[in-house]
Amino acid sequence: MFSMSAWFHWIDLAGVAVFAISGTLMAHRKHMDGFGVVVLAAVTAIGGGTLRDMILDLPVFWVSDPSFFYVILLAAFVTILWLRFHSEFPLRYLLVADAxxxxxxxxxxLQKALQYGATPFVAIALGAMTGVFGGLIRDVICREIPLVLRGELYATACIIGGAAYVLATHLDIDSDITLLIALLTTLLVRLGAMRWYWHLPVFAAHEEDPNRD
Amino acid sequence: MFSMSAWFHWIDLAGVAVFAISGTLMAHRKHMDGFGVVVLAAVTAIGGGTLRDMILDLPVFWVSDPSFFYVILLAAFVTILWLRFHSEFPLRYLLVADAxxxxxxxxxxLQKALQYGATPFVAIALGAMTGVFGGLIRDVICREIPLVLRGELYATACIIGGAAYVLATHLDIDSDITLLIALLTTLLVRLGAMRWYWHLPVFAAHEEDPNRD
Amino acid sequence: MFSMSAWFHWIDLAGVAVFAISGTLMAHRKHMDGFGVVVLAAVTAIGGGTLRDMILDLPVFWVSDPSFFYVILLAAFVTILWLRFHSEFPLRYLLVADAxxxxxxxxxxLQKALQYGATPFVAIALGAMTGVFGGLIRDVICREIPLVLRGELYATACIIGGAAYVLATHLDIDSDITLLIALLTTLLVRLGAMRWYWHLPVFAAHEEDPNRD
Incomplete structure (x- = not known):
């Protein structure tokens, strides 16, 4: 049976793999070539966790564990192979991998922040930061308007998922199930927002402005 | 009466509030929506201090103190409300908040760097970095040419303010007054540069180049 | 005679000087002015090493040693002077300084990562990161497509140089010579790629796409 910590390691590896795929897809979209593709995949995949660990003043997770780099190389390689046989890929794939x-x-x-003594409020912020940062720098480097700043509940999905996590912890729900609840809440809010164009209006409607950036 | 450390806490909160406002104004200008607005406000507000603490190898200031996030949420909320009733806002407001x-x-x-053993020269650089970094990433994320790199004495204001601080410290001026001197020097140089278009010519004048970026 | 650690200090200073020059050249190209030029020079020059030290959880190299800032100021100043008397500079100079x-x-x-217990694989990644990061943020700030993501063996040169370093270490070659081998390998691969347009095809050739970014 899986122990908690094995779970966490696999979830971390899965997140790294999935973001490495999204970085590789973006590199392909931007007509990049050579090892630059792997650099973009790696930045996307380990950017969020690296920032999290630097902020929590912990040793960065991948320094003592090369398996994360093997996963990045493998994910990039498989994605590259796939792209050789499918000359087009829909933008939707990138968005789903990202979700x-x-x-x-x-x-x-969330889990690491709470473990190292952050308050629930700070932990929710730090969870969102971990989730959001890799994709943010991917988009900034590629000169796209970052996904996180577009209208479709991107950071909001993290915050709702985080609130669910904190709530479940307070209700003394089993920790593996708490994990699963937070994971699914985040994923479903994000996918739902993409599918049905949910959004959170913050500013009053603008008149259409032809000069908008 | 205020003690020094209370002062510092309030100045830090004020800086966070003011940069959160500038991030929210920029988000409005860029027609962002949803929690992305708060993300941009937060990145602008805590980016500089986070970098400072990571470089000084200290625990990041907001991890153990959720009040910074409350201030960011409050500042963003008030700004959003204000924007609902004033459909336009002059760019000048953003620049003054930023100053x-x-x-x-x-x-x-400056203060934190000197406290943790940096030399005066390094402290001036680190003060400028704290002041400049949040706005720099705000502008990079929004694909604006960063304010800090434009002509109007932006980083220079920090460096002059920092030199005033170091000088006042050497002259054994009361530490609260030293703080105030540095604060006002930085602010006035920056506001003066905006008002009267002061600049520091570094390169010889270019001929007008129609292909300039 | 030079000891190893003196070597390292000089190499670090040389890297800082050379990247400060490349940052100043880019600032000139972008028609920047004032201290913003020095900010861009500094970001380019110390960005990579700062990230390396934060990831290795070490005190950042320039906090306790102001000499790096003197070198940045000097390199920027000399470059600015040179530019006053040579109104044009070829892009090639920027690329060679960068190499x-x-x-x-x-x-x-590489050296610092191995010294602090990273595995060879992680050390190669961290070496590449140190080399690549300063130039990456320089280009991102200036809204250029980062050099590192273009086709000409940029990150790849670091990885080949890193592999040479690890190999030479395993063969028990004298550590100063190992250093020199890695240095020259990285440099020659990068310069060769620039000169003869070497590249590493990763994706199958795209048809020409008029909408490419």
Missing amino acids: FGLAFFNVMG | FGLAFFNVMG | FGLAFFNVMG
């Missing part, structure tokens, strides 16, 4: 990575990293960030 | 944030964070960075 | 910085920082990153 899974977001959910995995959100939960890992 | 206050710059001055607050410059002083906090 | 030297890449090689210096790659070797420093």
Whole structure:
């Protein structure tokens, strides 16, 4: 049977793999070539967790464990192979891979923050940061408007998932199930927002402005 | 009466509030929506201090103190409300909010760097970095040419304010007054540069180049 | 005679100087002015090493040693002077300065990572990160497509140089010579790739796409 800590390791690896795929897909979309593709995959995959560990003043997770790099290389390689035989890929694939990575990293960030003494409020912020940061720098490097800042409940999904996690912890629900609840909540809010264009209006409607950036 | 450390806490909170406002204003300008607005406000508000603490190898200031997040949420909320009733806002407001944030964070960075053993020269650099970094990533994420790299004495204001701080410390001026001197110097240089278009010519004048980026 | 650690200090300073020059050249190209030029030079020069030290959870190299800032100021000043008397500079100069910085920082990153207990595989990644990161943020800030993501063996040069370093270490070659081998390998692969347009095809050739970004 899986222990908690094995779970966490696998979730972390799964998040890394999924974000490495999303980085590789973006590199392909941007007509990059050579090892730059792997650099973008790696930045996307380990950016969020690296920031989380630096902020929590912990040793960065991948320094003592090369398995994360093997996973990145493998994920990039498989994605590259797949792309050789499928000359097009729909943008939707990138977004779905991104949603899974977001959910995995959100939960890992939450869990690690709470474990190292953050208050629930800070832990929710740190979970969202872990989930959001890798994709944010991927988009910034590629000069896209970051997904996280578009309208479709991106950071919001992390925050709702985080609230579910904190709530379940307070209700003394079994920790593996708590993990699963937070994971699914984040994922479903994000996928639902993509599918049905949910959004959270913050500003009053603008008049259409032809000069908008 | 205020003690020094209470002062510092309030200055840090004020800097966070002011940069959160500038992040929210920029988000509105870029027609963002949902929690992405809060993400941009938070990145702008805590980016500089987070970098400072990571470089000084200290626990990051907001991990053990959720009040910074409350301030960010409050500042973003008030700004959003204000924007509902004032459909336009002049760019100048954003620049003035930014100037206050710059001055607050410059002083906090200086003070913390000196406290943890940096030499005066390094402390000035670290103060400027604290002041400049949040706005830099705000602008990079929003694909604007960063304010810090434009002509109007942005980083220079920090460096002059920092030099005033170090000088006042050497002259054994009361530490609260030293703080105030550095704060006002930074602020006035920056506001003066905006008002009267002061600049520091570094390169010889270019001929006008129609292909300039 | 030079000891190893003196070597390292000089290589670090040389890398900082060379990247400061490349940052100043880029600032000139982008028509920046004032202290923003020095900010860009500094970000380029110390960005990679700062990230390396934060990831290895070490005190950041320049906090206790102001000499790095003197070198940045000097390098920026000399470059600015030179530019006053040579109104044009070929892009090639920027690329060559960048190649030297890449090689210096790659070797420093490798060396420091191995010294603090990273496995060879992680050390190669961390060396590449040190070499690549300063230039990456320089390009992101200036809204250029980062050099590291273009086709000409940029990250790849670091990885080949890193592999040479690890190999030479395993063969018990004298540590100063190992250093030199890694330095020259990285430099020559990068310069060769620039000169003869070497590249590493990762994706199958795209049809020309008029909408490519």
